[in-house]
Amino acid sequence: MITAGIIGANGYTGIELVRLLQRHPQVKLLHAGSRSLAGSPYAQEIGSLRSRTELDFRDASIEETAADCDVVFLALPHGIASTQVSSTILERSCIIDLGADYRLKSRELYEQWYGVEHGSPQLLEQAVYGLPEIVGRKAISERNLIANPGCYTTASIVSTAPIARAGIGSIPYIIDAKSGVSGAGRQASQGLMFGEVNESIKAYKLKAHRHTPEIEQMLGQLSGNEVSVQFTPHLVPMNRGILTTTYIRPTEEIAGQLTEEKLRGLYEDMYGGETFIRLLPEGVFPETRWVRGSNYVDIGLTYDQRTGIIIVGAAIDNLVKGAAGQAVQNMNIRFGFEEVEGLGDIPLFP
Amino acid sequence: MITAGIIGANGYTGIELVRLLQRHPQVKLLHAGSRSLAGSPYAQEIGSLRSRTELDFRDASIEETAADCDVVFLALPHGIASTQVSSTILERSCIIDLGADYRLKSRELYEQWYGVEHGSPQLLEQAVYGLPEIVGRKAISERNLIANPGCYTTASIVSTAPIARAGIGSIPYIIDAKSGVSGAGRQASQGLMFGEVNESIKAYKLKAHRHTPEIEQMLGQLSGNEVSVQFTPHLVPMNRGILTTTYIRPTEEIAGQLTEEKLRGLYEDMYGGETFIRLLPEGVFPETRWVRGSNYVDIGLTYDQRTGIIIVGAAIDNLVKGAAGQAVQNMNIRFGFEEVEGLGDIPLFP
Amino acid sequence: MITAGIIGANGYTGIELVRLLQRHPQVKLLHAGSRSLAGSPYAQEIGSLRSRTELDFRDASIEETAADCDVVFLALPHGIASTQVSSTILERSCIIDLGADYRLKSRELYEQWYGVEHGSPQLLEQAVYGLPEIVGRKAISERNLIANPGCYTTASIVSTAPIARAGIGSIPYIIDAKSGVSGAGRQASQGLMFGEVNESIKAYKLKAHRHTPEIEQMLGQLSGNEVSVQFTPHLVPMNRGILTTTYIRPTEEIAGQLTEEKLRGLYEDMYGGETFIRLLPEGVFPETRWVRGSNYVDIGLTYDQRTGIIIVGAAIDNLVKGAAGQAVQNMNIRFGFEEVEGLGDIPLFP
Amino acid sequence: MITAGIIGANGYTGIELVRLLQRHPQVKLLHAGSRSLAGSPYAQEIGSLRSRTELDFRDASIEETAADCDVVFLALPHGIASTQVSSTILERSCIIDLGADYRLKSRELYEQWYGVEHGSPQLLEQAVYGLPEIVGRKAISERNLIANPGCYTTASIVSTAPIARAGIGSIPYIIDAKSGVSGAGRQASQGLMFGEVNESIKAYKLKAHRHTPEIEQMLGQLSGNEVSVQFTPHLVPMNRGILTTTYIRPTEEIAGQLTEEKLRGLYEDMYGGETFIRLLPEGVFPETRWVRGSNYVDIGLTYDQRTGIIIVGAAIDNLVKGAAGQAVQNMNIRFGFEEVEGLGDIPLFP
Secondary structure (H helix, E strand, C coil): CEEEEEECCCCHHHHHHHHHHHCCCCEEEEEEECCCCCCCEHHHHCHHHCCCCCCEEECCCHHHHHHHCCEEEECCCCCCHHHHCCHHHHHHCEEEECCCCCCCCCHHHHHHHHCCCCCCHHHCCCCEECCHHHHCHHHHHCCCEEECCCHHHHHHHHHHHHHHHHCCECCCEEEEEEECHHHHCCCCCHHHEHHHHCCCCEECCCCCCCHHHHHHHHHHHHHCCCCCEEEEEEECCCCCCEEEEEEECECHHHHCCCCHHHHHHHHHHHHCCCCCEEECCCCCCCEHHHCCCCCCEEEEEEEECCCCEEEEEEEECCCHHHHHHHHHHHHHHHHCCCCCCCCCCCCCCC | CEEEEEECCCCHHHHHHHHHHHCCCCEEEEEEECCCCCCCEHHHHCHHHCCCCCCEEECCCHHHHHHHCCEEEECCCCCCHHHHCCHHHHHHCEEEECCCCCCCCCHHHHHHHHCCCCCCHHHCCCCEECCHHHHCHHHHHCCCEEECCCHHHHHHHHHHHHHHHHCCECCCEEEEEEECHHHHCCCCCHHHEHHHHCCCCEECCCCCCCHHHHHHHHHHHHHCCCCCEEEEEEECCCCCCEEEEEEECECHHHHCCCCHHHHHHHHHHHHCCCCCEEECCCCCCCEHHHCCCCCCEEEEEEEECCCCEEEEEEEECCCHHHHHHHHHHHHHHHHCCCCCCCCCCCCCCC | CEEEEEECCCCHHHHHHHHHHHCCCCEEEEEEECCCCCCCEHHHHCHHHCCCCCCEEECCCHHHHHHHCCEEEECCCCCCHHHHCCHHHHHHCEEEECCCCCCCCCHHHHHHHHCCCCCCHHHCCCCEECCHHHHCHHHHHCCCEEECCCHHHHHHHHHHHHHHHHCCECCCEEEEEEECHHHHCCCCCHHHEHHHHCCCCEECCCCCCCCHHHHHHHHHHHHCCCCCEEEEEEECCCCCCEEEEEEECECHHHHCCCCHHHHHHHHHHHHCCCCCEEECCCCCCCEHHHCCCCCCEEEEEEEECCCCEEEEEEEECCCHHHHHHHHHHHHHHHHCCCCCCCCCCCCCCC | CEEEEEECCCCHHHHHHHHHHHCCCCEEEEEEECCCCCCCEHHHHCHHHCCCCCCEEECCCHHHHHHHCCEEEECCCCCCHHHHCCHHHHHHCEEEECCCCCCCCCHHHHHHHHCCCCCCHHHCCCCEECCHHHHCHHHHHCCCEEECCCHHHHHHHHHHHHHHHHCCECCCEEEEEEECHHHHCCCCCHHHEHHHHCCCCEECCCCCCCHHHHHHHHHHHHHCCCCCEEEEEEECCCCCCEEEEEEECECHHHHCCCCHHHHHHHHHHHHCCCCCEEECCCCCCCEHHHCCCCCCEEEEEEEECCCCEEEEEEEECCCHHHHHHHHHHHHHHHHCCCCCCCCCCCCCCC
């Protein structure tokens, strides 16, 4: 049994963390952080937790929270964590940062894409990128600073990693991503109001979405060469779910001999033993409805002989495998629990 | 550990039963019935279950299913169960019927509202109405034929029972109910297509919805007098959830002295110890988002001194407390498991 | 050809006014007011108008706007109009106020329900309540201060007026209303975000919604006696549309002799010649999808002999007949245009 | 004034045609065809038309309909039109076919992609592809057999034609398309039910969607060379709207010198005078909400210097510019009416 705290427990990611941690048999959730709601009973603000928690929202720093928590989850806008996390904190607690501050290994890249100074570049080396199926469990189990991947990133990387690792794709990979609205957070803004989002779809942040360098960093590591991606996110009128559709031209060397079967083999090799990755059978493509509320990544793929393009699709629940679920998975690995502990939910359909 | 089967495992209620039973620690699900999909792997048709079940759909009668199942759940259109269930079946298995055939105690009432002959009226007496918070656990624990209440019915009865029991309401109770689309089933029909339902709301089956006599039967039993209800269902563009808003004029005897506090007292008395009923604090009214995926009934109430009307609101997930969850709750009671076993999910928000 | 201006042209009502006025053959729209967007091209902010208007948003007072506009539409939060409208303005321009400031005849009632002082109570008598089918065209054609009814109000009053006028209903009328989200405005707020509204339904402002006294005022006038209503609004996950379901007990005098036919007769008598009111045939109830984007009120009704309750349903598009369309209708009447001019749109389905 | 008939007036396209034609000042709609609803009043089945048409559904062949109609719109599944349309019919009436039968110039290609024999290959040469902005008005004005483009096709072709014409794109063009549900028709099917579509997104018919050869045919004609496309449609939980996001690598010759400005120039040259095409300013991308209910194509584009990829987005209302609106536009051209007649609706937002 470990103790846990959440900074930013009032956003969608924070609420999802509470949902998962309250039922986790190895965790006692001590702290639900929120500046604006400090003092209010959690269940009064977040009605889904009514009768399930006695916690009050509390305004406490990361340091204060870490004082009595073995693990602290940070669900904060970028730029805050890096100014508050310190070596001292990391000596006593494990920090799982669901924000962007420790995901990029390059401080320069971070400052370029996020437009703020990094508050603790000296900690970047200690941070491990918390995508277990890609970086492996060992690295995660040994670190106290875990940078939980972004939601788009998880789907994008997991669904193309076997291709990057095998070095068979031409760059740029073209990733056309579609997300439900909860990925954009819970802060009031006109653009996210029901009347603006419902009955519409749009692309946004073309060429400029901040998950781009994160995807490129990880695929590049797997490949051994630079991998660039054309990443285009879209906003879809639904609460949860990310679908990525990725288009990759095989390299010239491989193009003539590539078959769907060989392609599928790469995925089976890499993900054969993974609990949370479901490789769909031939001819089946992922749909976000089949993963809702679960930690699964569903992957479907094909190779179009006619055009010479590989198409890979992936579906995740952006709040689970794309955020809170993955954070719990990382916690399980770090503290030696069963990796699926607290993550056994079957997707909720419809 | 008991064995279980589901007849009609391809509808929304059946799928929800599979979701709940697959994770239930005391149940081994042996049989997922469907005529049209017989032979297909369950997880191939219902993608949420991929990697979670090896079952194939199977076309088997209730009798065949009961042969190796301790409990058989029936998720069938009305009129089928009553022609297939028999004393012989009930001697060896517990039948939990999620359809309408055994809910009404009066064969005449059944035949009048459903327009078909009842196939086994001799079994009506054996059936217990499976609404534990109303009929009590003892009755349910002793029977092998449990008539699981309808979805509208559950919300309507639970939210007004304390008033009926106290005899303080004039008839008819006016129940304005709003339901998500999954309540109407998964059979293809034009009226339930996305393009017809989305961006619209309508009332339907005014004066004539078949849950009416069921509500009246149970409220009448509680009251000791006849209780009539004006029940009007509405179709709302959402997947899950029922909200009822009920308007009751106090009887003349009570009208002058009624206060919201007294009213609330009736609910606290009746439901104080109930795990699945959450009585909301003063000024708070239920919203279906706070119960999604859970077995809760959220109840809010007020008394408008200005107009002399009591207003009671209730929210449930129609597929959980309104169908599959309640069926599992009944099974738990019947087989002596913890009542909350397998029903511990925290609502999924958003 | 008249000139027109809109104060508050950036909200949903304002945008709908622009849509209707830009195509109105008798109107030249000169002014689209917004403080926050002043200076921006209208079509840059509101993409639906791209290539359809050259207007820029402009920050101008009602007085400044009225200086060159024959008609000024006010789409403002309550409490602002009443401090700015003056006799001087009304001498040169017609003001159609889509807000609440001039709807209630009683200053006291206004101040009690809205909690602010009324800024120009001396003008209340000049104001006409702009519901043509109820107050008649003559009154509207003669006034320069037209109080456009609220959206809930329009549906509630139009659908029950024949009953109130005939004096056959017991009080309170129970009005259970359901609205799409655009009725709540376009101002950013957490409660109206997609993730909060989608996949949920809730009642709100029980006993306290500000459209209550407006409904009671108008029904009382029609009846000659006090009419109280129990008005409960609900928020439905859709952009546009209001549905009201109203329950009325006939008075004791009429109860024994009431038939659905007689009831229908009252509606035919009152609305037989009305272009924008569609009385649905027996057994058909309104659905908001059939009125979307149009100025229609669809009305369906029945009388339940079993329970003794009259049920009346009404559907409108809250932004058209519930706001901008009705305002244009009032303008047409006031300026002597054909009443349907600019309002001929057939509902957009799906 | 011409007379018109619709075969298939009960589907979404047919209903949209009725909406547009009923208000068209130059058209008298005589015939609303439907086999299943023959004899029923149109407005009884399609509530949006209540009080707007006295037509009854009628079961009549194309020939019978053409007997008294100057123009007949066919909104039928593929394979039917080609067996019924004949030279005799085309001598007296103009046929605007909203189905697929006359879109492909190659009978072989048609039979390969649609899997049925073409019933009147001798008419293929007479048919003109009814995409006015691409094929020009003259060709359309002279033919009596107009093959109205598919919905995906319209968005795909219009948004990439300037690139194809200039010959600056490498193949395949990668077209990632997203559509609302009305594009899939109104026939009852489980996959299109609300509970299946809502809260989900999926790709479908990868490598195999039948709009593919149509896009390739037209882009190839414009280019003078073969153009292949990787076309992947997605189903989005909304009623109306198509968004395409297209990714094109410039050819090697152009790659070094290409700028966004030059690219934009190609579009301005081709579409500068087009009423229904709105080229969005730099940095702005299309959203389906801004075209709902209108005949517009909104186009946004950019060139990513970093990756060397051109991205073009287009939004249309699939039922208007993607079907019924374009058919009316073709009719206007064919009969010498103003091209915008009956198509002046401003998009309905929200």
